[in-house]
Amino acid sequence: MSAPIRYYYDLMSQPSRALFIIFRLSNMPFEDCVVALRNGEHLTEDFKKEINRFQRVPCIHDNGYKLAESVAILRYLSAKGKIPEHLYPKYFVDQSRVDEFLEWQHMSLRLTCAMYFRTVWLEPLLTGRTPTEAKIETFRMHMERNLDVVEEVWLEGKDFLTGSHLTVADIFAACEIEQTRMADYDVRIKYPKIRAWLKRVRQSCNPYYDVAHEFVYKISGTGPQAKL
Amino acid sequence: MSAPIRYYYDLMSQPSRALFIIFRLSNMPFEDCVVALRNGEHLTEDFKKEINRFQRVPCIHDNGYKLAESVAILRYLSAKGKIPEHLYPKYFVDQSRVDEFLEWQHMSLRLTCAMYFRTVWLEPLLTGRTPTEAKIETFRMHMERNLDVVEEVWLEGKDFLTGSHLTVADIFAACEIEQTRMADYDVRIKYPKIRAWLKRVRQSCNPYYDVAHEFVYKISGTGPQAKL
Incomplete structure (x- = not known):
């Protein structure tokens, strides 16, 4: 079994909240990686290099594959079968x-x-x-x-x-x-x-x-x- | 054979130009439906009712199915096999x-x-x-x-x-x-x-x-x- 998705987010961010709700509703396990925007944790060079080159949340790491942008993440996880069809249609x-x-x-x-x-x-x-x-x-x-x-x-x-x-x-x-x-x-x-x-x-x-x-x-x- | 897509656009609009280039590169036939934004052709009640409820371009009609938003249109036509894989990957x-x-x-x-x-x-x-x-x-x-x-x-x-x-x-x-x-x-x-x-x-x-x-x-x- 592969490791769960690492989900980087802050519930202060609207799309972070949306994906959080979607993941929970989908029963999709994820590794909780909270990023405190208020402390500027996303603004460091380390964050840019290691986590997300755009220095924003939400983003994911899937077994080394880094992806940003909530809608792109949603589609990617849907294609992997992680999001139920009633939430994001396949047809x-x-x-x-x-x-x-x-x-x-x-x-x-x-x-x-x-x-x-x-x-x-x-x-x-x-x-x-x-x-x-x-x-x-x-x-x-x-x-x-x-x-x-x-x-x-x-x-x-x-x-x-x-x-x-x-x-x-x-x-x-x-x-x-x-x-x-x-x-x-x-x-x-x-x-x-x-x-x-x-x-x-x-x-x-x-x-x-x-x-x-x-x-x-x-x-x-x-x-x-x-x-x- | 079904009728070609009706493509509503104005080359004054950036996403209209993008889809125009993509359709041409894809050799996708379409019915040319030019909308003159400068004359406010998109602002009439008829346009809202018949063409696009959001009163914008670009949009398409596919055999009666009305769809707006350039990226949504692109993905829909890709799913229909109209856009070559090198332009929009299937994997x-x-x-x-x-x-x-x-x-x-x-x-x-x-x-x-x-x-x-x-x-x-x-x-x-x-x-x-x-x-x-x-x-x-x-x-x-x-x-x-x-x-x-x-x-x-x-x-x-x-x-x-x-x-x-x-x-x-x-x-x-x-x-x-x-x-x-x-x-x-x-x-x-x-x-x-x-x-x-x-x-x-x-x-x-x-x-x-x-x-x-x-x-x-x-x-x-x-x-x-x-x-x-």
């Missing part, structure tokens, strides 16, 4: 619908949720400076333009983003959206479909969803129940 | 290295090249206002941080991004980088490896590379030879 037409979301998210949902989080929560923490209301408003507008697409297009007439059951697309999306709680944004107010969908995603992924989001719940001062 | 380990690039690009190379292009070329054209030197400098810095990664990490010891021969990763990357010419940025000055690699990509993809970039060459006032 290429169904797979393409999940891929469509995984590719769409980067420059839309992920980018704008992350920028909002950074502007409202992270930068003030790092610099001590409060952003102007106008700046927050701009970033909120960009983010809500994409939340609108999730509410009106992706969730149109469906319980989950790509159909009637949970796939990895839902897990990646939920982890990006939950991040905005830390910046005190409550997506559930304006978006009833997202609200109900997030509930379904959490139920389908628990207990791992709550484990992955423990820090998010703590920082945002909201238990998982508080806003659901 | 999952080799494929994962190409996927790693395709996923990496979105929030790094693609985002920052596009933002530079938008700031320096597109916004002044649309608004009549010239950006400040400080703003241009900020966006140039973000872009060059990622060009550094292409030069020093992706092209380290290799002729192409993921190995010794051309794959779709190189084509997607080159189309993003060529776009910056229109904003009068010459990537070849600071980056000798990118300069030599772009030459190789163009040679491997011609005559389709030049066809796809005709408009870019024209706007930038540089023939393909001028800077290579």
Whole structure:
């Protein structure tokens, strides 16, 4: 038997949380390699040379093979038979619908949720400076333009983003959206479909969803129940 | 025999150019469905309903099946046997290295090249206002941080991004980088490896590379030879 995958991650990172939930749901054993981003553990020359040349998480080592980028990792492990078909379809037409979301998210949902989080929560923490209301408003507008697409297009007439059951697309999306709680944004107010969908995603992924989001719940001062 | 794929694209869009080159190199017949972004043809309700619910290009219709997102389209057509293996590997380990690039690009190379292009070329054209030197400098810095990664990490010891021969990763990357010419940025000055690699990509993809970039060459006032 080969050694388990070494999984390098930090639950502070959205795609790290997504893969963590996916691995647990898949009953895939992995060697726990936590990287403390807050201590800059990913910024050393050693990390670059030995762990990940891009100096980011998540990444994996599979018996010496080093791979970065959460979506690439997911596909690689799916090809190895480690991810069940209901989470990431093998039939290429169904797979393409999940891929469509995984590719769409980067420059839309992920980018704008992350920028909002950074502007409202992270930068003030790092610099001590409060952003102007106008700046927050701009970033909120960009983010809500994409939340609108999730509410009106992706969730149109469906319980989950790509159909009637949970796939990895839902897990990646939920982890990006939950991040905005830390910046005190409550997506559930304006978006009833997202609200109900997030509930379904959490139920389908628990207990791992709550484990992955423990820090998010703590920082945002909201238990998982508080806003659901 | 089934009808050819309907390909909706505009050669003004970087991923549209990438897929155009890939389809031509693959000898894949397609029905030419040009969408004039400059005339807002993608913004109509009809386009949203009939062509692409996200109102963007590129996208395809395959015998009624509608799919968006260039990377998802590529993977779907590869699964259908339309893309040769040397351009997008079938063996999952080799494929994962190409996927790693395709996923990496979105929030790094693609985002920052596009933002530079938008700031320096597109916004002044649309608004009549010239950006400040400080703003241009900020966006140039973000872009060059990622060009550094292409030069020093992706092209380290290799002729192409993921190995010794051309794959779709190189084509997607080159189309993003060529776009910056229109904003009068010459990537070849600071980056000798990118300069030599772009030459190789163009040679491997011609005559389709030049066809796809005709408009870019024209706007930038540089023939393909001028800077290579």
